[in-house]
Amino acid sequence: MSTQATAPIGVADEENSHLDATRSRAIRRRSLKLLGSLLRPHRVDFTLAIVLVVVGQAARVAGPALVALAIDRGLPAALDGDWGPTWLVAGGYVGAAIAAGACTAAYIRMAAKVSQAVLLDLRQRVFRQTQLLSLEFHESYTSGRIISRQTSDLEALRDLLDSGITSLAQGFLFMAFTGVSLFILDWRSGLVLLVAVGPVWAITRWFQKRSQVLYRISRVASARLIVNFVENMTGIRAVQAFRRERYNEQVYGGFTEDYREISARTMRLNGVYDPGLTLIGNVTVAVALGFGAFRVLDGSLEVGVLVATLLYTKRFFQPVRDMAMFYNAFQSASAALEKISGLLEEVPSVRPPARPVALPSAQGHVRFDDVTFGYGSGRTILPHLELDVPAGQTVALVGSTGAGKSTLAKLVTRFYDVTAGAITLDGVDLRDLSTPDLRRAVVMVTQEAYLFSGSVRENIALARPDASDEEIERAARAVGAHDFILDLPDGYDTDVNKRGGRVSAGQRQLISFARAFLADPAVLILDEATSSLDIPGERLVQRGLETLLANRTAIIIAHRLSTVAIADRVLVMADGRIVEDGPPAELIAGSGRFAALHAAWRDSLV
Structure with a gap:
């Protein structure tokens, strides 16, 4: 009878979970280290892009406050024959719009410049690494997987760098500036918005957790499709010689069906999230309108401020959807970056000598x-x-x-x-x-x-x-x-x-x-x-x-x-x-x- 001790199942599961968490953190640190090394040579352009997006979003958020000023100050002055405040506010509104547009355009161009430089650097790193890795690596790492690193994975990163980060930066700053402006303009209306943030955060968190799993599965399914396609095209002579076309079509069809099912699940998830977000936003605007209307009637709130609070409340929810979509792109790009960083971390089993000995004229012994x-x-x-x-x-x-x-x-x-x-x-x-x-x-x-x-x-x-x-x-x-x-x-x-x-x-x-x-x-x-x-x-x-x-x-x-x-x-x-x-x-x-x-x-x- 064996007397070997075994760990309880719960303890073993806990240990495995701890190991998985540790490994995930290590992979995340590796990916962030790679991203940092890619951005470091462009830190000046990156910093300038941050300044541009901050100024641009601040100018964009100024609009409703200027509308309130025009209604509550400019309009009464104009009725008394003084059009100066109205023209001044109108000029400020146009100036803010021009500043927002110019800064946004400059930021997008700067971000595109940085993203293309980063992608070029990364593409060259992947190619250089695959050239340097030893034959042992290439005999175990299929060509389809390497092609996937250079194609679909880099494409996912391109989507993130070209538009994803832009959406995140603009959305986050716009929401922050909108919330602060609303509290400065009328803190009671700001509380209404603050209460609505809870349901928005809950449904967004629900969406993120499920989309994270689906997008990681989607990356695996996409890579599997590419690997299968490359292998069949590389071995097309053997495929045709052994009449494997119909069987390969069935296998490839299974892979495409898996990918279609994952994509459909993602769309169904979006079909719940988008209407839910819209509903929360409309209810919040309705509550803000009703609450503000009573205050206008009792004279504790000006009409212009009410209009501005409604505009701020409505606008506040606009970037949430884009930021959630960015999270999808982020998950896809994060999984791709993990794979690429793993490839770049591979160490050749055959390494160049630390102190190479020259042999310019070998004899061949x-x-x-x-x-x-x-x-x-x-x-x-x-x-x-x-x-x-x-x-x-x-x-x-x-x-x-x-x-x-x-x-x-x-x-x-x-x-x-x-x-x-x-x-x-x-x-x-x-x-x-x-x-x-x-x-x-x-x-x-x-x-x-x-x-x-x-x-x-x-x-x-x-x-x-x-x-x-x-x-x-x-x-x-x-x-x-x-x-x-x-x-x-x-x-x-x-x-x-x-x-x-x-x-x-x-x-x-x-x-x-x-x-x-x-x-x-x-x-x-x-x-x-x-x-x-x-x-x-x-x-x-x-x-x-x-x-x-x-x-x-x-x-x-x-x-x-x-x-x-x-x-x-x-x-x-x-x-x-x-x-x-x-x-x-x-x-x-x-x-x-x-x-x-x-x-x-x-x-x-x-």
């Missing part, structure tokens, strides 16, 4: 010294790996899927850092090597052979944008890509993503080889670079490979053993260990794993 590695907290992939690859040697890695070949390649390129041990290049630990020298010395070519939007010339010059046309063409000639490039509609200036500029898988691979040749690395890694090619395409690429690998260290990962034939040395991997090591001919003549693999491959060609 790679050594694994008792290297152990595992992804995150998962199992160990490479246990205590020892490997020495002399400069200029071509090494082929073979083995079954999951043997650790691609992991080894990712460690050499320092997409990941080793868990224990060290990998050195010409005696320098990769973790100490300066990032520019490492990227210049080690280049990987993958099977995807990704081509960016732009011309063939720009794609070849990816690693060296300053390369001359002669250098680019020399690289293409060296790997056998020059002739087919010239056959394209615009030659080297053909846009690879436009009609007529499409190239085959083998041609894409040759362009990527030309790119690597132009980069001229000391160590070249080919991660199954020919696995997606047919036999003619492979032969075309094979000739380019022989030129590409000359006079440099090369690590080739290949399932096709035809690619292995050009290697000086073959490493057979199993369970993260090197189980065979030797020249191809020597291993083929033996009776080990590579000999069996070679025999199976040869039989498959018969």
Whole structure:
């Protein structure tokens, strides 16, 4: 019988609630810190905007008081033949209106200037951060989520900064100035308004609590839609190949239905709040009118003051609806800011060295010294790996899927850092090597052979944008890509993503080889670079490979053993260990794993 003590359910719930509250406060502080850092460079413009909105709203609130003055002072004077006070009040009213309009216009322009600068800064920060984060992050954080950060989340912040803050600042100041003016003009009428504030606060608080939940759910539903759409468009070939269109349509339809339902619930919430607010405002005006009318009759309140109090009471409730709508935008933007600040808080798992060691002319000697590695907290992939690859040697890695070949390649390129041990290049630990020298010395070519939007010339010059046309063409000639490039509609200036500029898988691979040749690395890694090619395409690429690998260290990962034939040395991997090591001919003549693999491959060609 177990004697282990367990916490009561209520205590556990309380602890979880405390942890959730602590986490929420931490996230809120992180978001506010980000917002502060974005506004700090624009504090002068931001301060000026605050001054403009204060002056503008003060001038706007002056109107009813001037109307009262005109009725109670200007009109009697005019009846006695003295139009001076009337014209003076009229001039003051026009001046206040002009001041309010001018300050509001200037404030809106200033706010737009600040908001656009903040959004530009934030957009660049998000892009810069996603570029700097390690491969480990990108392999776990889907591209759809990153796109959501750059699109819908930034759009929510734009709505907040462009109009939401304007509504809040203007509404809050207008209500404050209106209430103060009403109390100064007639404190008894101010008490009527003060009593009405209670129901307004209650219904607004009710609305805020429910809209906060709905808008957070709405942000999640919106992000889910974007992620699903991006994944389907990215994998459209697989979708059509496996006839997944109808199923995907049903899944996407479910997501859109969820989003529609959330939007409908939000509209129903607004359908209760707006009429409720209007009802409270009208009842308050009616009470103020009845109370004021009795006082006018007994002579304790002037007619002009009554008119002004009614105007103030009516106007007082106008910004409440806008401020409540701002709260919706605020909740949406707050959730977006939390996600963006979380992304910006991510720390690269592979960090630049504190004291980088320069290696301007690498020779290509790679050594694994008792290297152990595992992804995150998962199992160990490479246990205590020892490997020495002399400069200029071509090494082929073979083995079954999951043997650790691609992991080894990712460690050499320092997409990941080793868990224990060290990998050195010409005696320098990769973790100490300066990032520019490492990227210049080690280049990987993958099977995807990704081509960016732009011309063939720009794609070849990816690693060296300053390369001359002669250098680019020399690289293409060296790997056998020059002739087919010239056959394209615009030659080297053909846009690879436009009609007529499409190239085959083998041609894409040759362009990527030309790119690597132009980069001229000391160590070249080919991660199954020919696995997606047919036999003619492979032969075309094979000739380019022989030129590409000359006079440099090369690590080739290949399932096709035809690619292995050009290697000086073959490493057979199993369970993260090197189980065979030797020249191809020597291993083929033996009776080990590579000999069996070679025999199976040869039989498959018969």
